[in-house]
Amino acid sequence: DELAAKLQVVQHELLRKSEHAEQQATKWQHHSASASEHEAIVARLKQQLEDMESGYRSAKAVKAALDAELHAARAHIADARAEAAAEARKQRAQLEEADGRAATATREAQEARVKLKAVQASLAEAKRHSSAGEGKLAEQAAAHAAALRAKEARIMQLTSEVESGKPSEQQMFHIAREQAKRDEEVGKLRAQLKSLRGMLKESHRVLTHLMQQEALLKEELKESRRNNERAEGLNAEYLKNVLVAFLVKVYGDAEDDEHIKLARVLMTILRLSPDESAQVNAKIDYFVSSWWHRTANLLKPDKATTTLWGSVFGG
Structure with a gap:
């Protein structure tokens, strides 16, 4: 816009100079100026007009080049922003997925802790029952063994009396009855011992x-x-990747040094790897040296241009 305004000023000045030249020519004709002087003035004015037209064409060419570069830069910015948005959506989806996995893992861990406590309680109860069963079995086995030894001693005594011919018929009947009772008690003891062994075996199996x-x-x-731990590590890694992608893409429209300072701070806080730091620095350097600065330099007036406009405007 500034260049167009300058071009309009040049055109206006050119028109004014042309009108002034015509007025001077008319004036000189009226004052009977010499033909040679008139031709020299006209030639000088024509030369100035040609110089101004050449400058105008050069300015138009520069403006067209700047417009083309600006259009390409805007297209590049739009593409970079679209790519950054897509990458952000992808990273957001990955973060949500990682959060879901972390929540599932946390829930499973809590359930596992509850199950572990229940199993530990059952194990302690089974150990108590097993210890009590073993103690009871030992006590019963000792009692039955003592009773069995007493019965066997009595039987041996009665058998000795039978062999010596001392016992009577009543004693013989008593011996037979004691033997039957002993056999019955031995059978019961064996059944109880078998049952207790089965219970002990089942307790060991359950344990x-x-x-x-x-x-x-x-x-x-x-x-x-x-x-x-993996989910937490993935969350941190995804967050780091998102910020790295942001730093890489955001410099498509960087305008001042504040953005670059912010990037340096973020790079330090995140402790980026050398490769990641190189990616961000490459993008910053690219956009610092791109059309933003070149456009600003082209719009700055140089000495040659100032001299040309000064000669045109009589400066």
Whole structure:
């Protein structure tokens, strides 16, 4: 717009000079100026007119080049913003997915802790029952063994009396009855011993199963913790990737040094790797040296242009 305004001023001055030249020619004709002087003035004015037209054409060419570069830069900015938006959406989806996995892992870890506590309680209860059963079995076995030893001693005594011919018929009947009772008690003791052994075996089986479940739940808890740690690491890594993508893409429309200072601060806080820092620095350097600065330099008046306009405007 500034260049167009300057061009309009040049055209206006050119028109004024032309009118002035015509007025001077008329005036000189009226005052009977010499033909040679008139031709020299006309030639000088024509030369000035040609110089101004040449400058006007050059200015139009510069403006057209700037317009083309501006259009290309705007298209590049639009593409960069669209790409950054797509990347941000992708990173957001990845973050949401990671958050979902982390929530699932946390829930599974809590469930595993509850199961582990229940299994540990069951294991402790089973151990108590097992210890109580073993103690009871030992007590009953000792009592039955003592009774069995007493019965065997009595039987041996009666058998000795039978062999010596001392016992009477009543004693023989008593011996037979004692033997039958002993056999019955031995059978009961053996059945009880078998039952207690079965109970003890079942207790050991349940105890082994509970210990296996405890080991499995502990492993599940460890896996859940590892998943939580991985999810937290992924969240941090995704956040870092999002910020890196932002820093790389945002300099499509950077305008001043404040953005660059902000980028340096973020790069320091995030502790970017050398490759990531190189990506961001490359984008910053590219846009600092791109058409933003070139356009500003082209719009600045140089000495040659100032001299040309000064000669045109009589400066």
